[in-house]
Amino acid sequence: MSEDVWIIGASMTPIRRHRDRDALDLSAEACLGALDDAGMSIRDMGVMAVGTQFEPYTFGQQVQKQIGQTGIPLYNVHNACATGATAVRSVLMEIKAGEADLGLALGVEQMTAGSPPYRSMKPAEGNEFTAEGRDGHVMPTEGILGTGQMFGVFAQTGMDYARQHDGVGFEQFAKVAEKNHAHSTLNPLAQYQRPYSLEEIMSAEMLAYPNTLPMSCPTGDGAAAVVLVSEERLRTLDPEVRRRAVKISASVMTSDPYDPSGLAHPDVNTLTRLAADQAYERAGIGPEDLDLVELHDCFATAELVHYDNLRLCEPGGAGEWIDRRGPWRDGELPVNVSGGLISKGHPIGATGVANIYEVTTHLRGEAGDRQIEGARVGMTHVIGLGSACAVHILERAAGG
């Protein structure tokens, strides 16, 4: 089995509505920050991967023109909300294959300056009906044949869990958002940094039942980057770099296996369970060994079902777990102490690197006011609808 790959540099921009900064500037800040954090130059990097959902093709090469063009291989990757994690894994695989011993992975999204290409909603009347596409639709079917929009899909996923488990309902989902908004008050990088009461969350404007607006991730911009190194090369680096190094004990990706319901409604559960189980096996640990988890809470409903999918709670016990504050930062296993996507923000391409930045920062003991004391092992999880799942397990250097 090949040696482990380690993180020696990590950086992220604050997540904001960056109206005056484009995706290149956000990318450059994250990349240069990660290189500085590692004590490395772009000339040390043997490979680069860049993840973005909305920027045009060969965007990564445009980033190189901002931070250094050295002729190395560059992978532009695209995997919905799992894009950033896919970039990290692309660099990791190149290092594991022995093609490079140092690499840079970036995730970025600028969602304010250019509006994301969401599907237009044409009214139903006018012109002549013509069957189009593989389903022969004669008009946009959103709102006629149910919903395929993200917030609707994740709302239905939550209600499916509620139907199958007693004691799960609107209030349990709302408690997830109460927790994450409370957590982000300690995170200066978060887009929102104010607490919301449970009552405020439950009485806010409904987006798609049961998710109100404060239970849904905002539109925001940001970038995050990490520098990865092979174990062999790490042994040659300065003691201070080695002391702060974080081991990637598992890097797992899955796509959705066939399920009869999955063709009509994306199944975010099965591939998450597959990825989590593989990650625990590869890392040789269990959920009881985790000190913190950053999971994909694009909506409050998503976070609750992933407690169960990632084996963080008793099977079927996600509602009861949030009721007894298990995933709060002072609970049994802190989940989304960054504030999560709901409150920290969710720049699509950046998210799967930003959560690795967050866990890495805790494992290094450098998370400031929001530090989880003594954190040694952490997990990150992202889902890209359609679907792609990535789970990483990170561990602090022995003796670190």
Added chain:
Amino acid sequence: MSEPTATIPVVDYLVLDDGPAHLVGNRCEDCGATFLDRHNACPNCGGRRIERARLPETGRIESYTVLVRGAPKHIGPFVSVLVRLDDGTYVKANLIDVDPVADAVDTDRPVRIVTYPVGTDDSGTEAIAFGFAYDTEGSAQP
């Protein structure tokens, strides 16, 4: 505008001209997996022999949401449901003939396909959509 001169289903897997309105899917001859959309090979087993299959008109709601702010403006709040038809095929559509509020959704009640007009084009052709409504005939399997 005059009376519609013709109708067209809003999607091609809705059949209007062969008895009661129903859906037609595709079924893998090897493993029996059934889906609404068109596949070159079976997503379950990779089999390449795919046949058309008439789908049952009744089923049960597995999950739902009520889109409020997120709904297209020309449609307004609606109830989206994932329905498991009696043969195990899944279909997403609207639950109709109910108020668009969460309390109106009862996942214990069987549902049946119903159709309704959803728009008319410049030549007078009427588009017919399908949705699900609570089945008062009660013929769905438990």
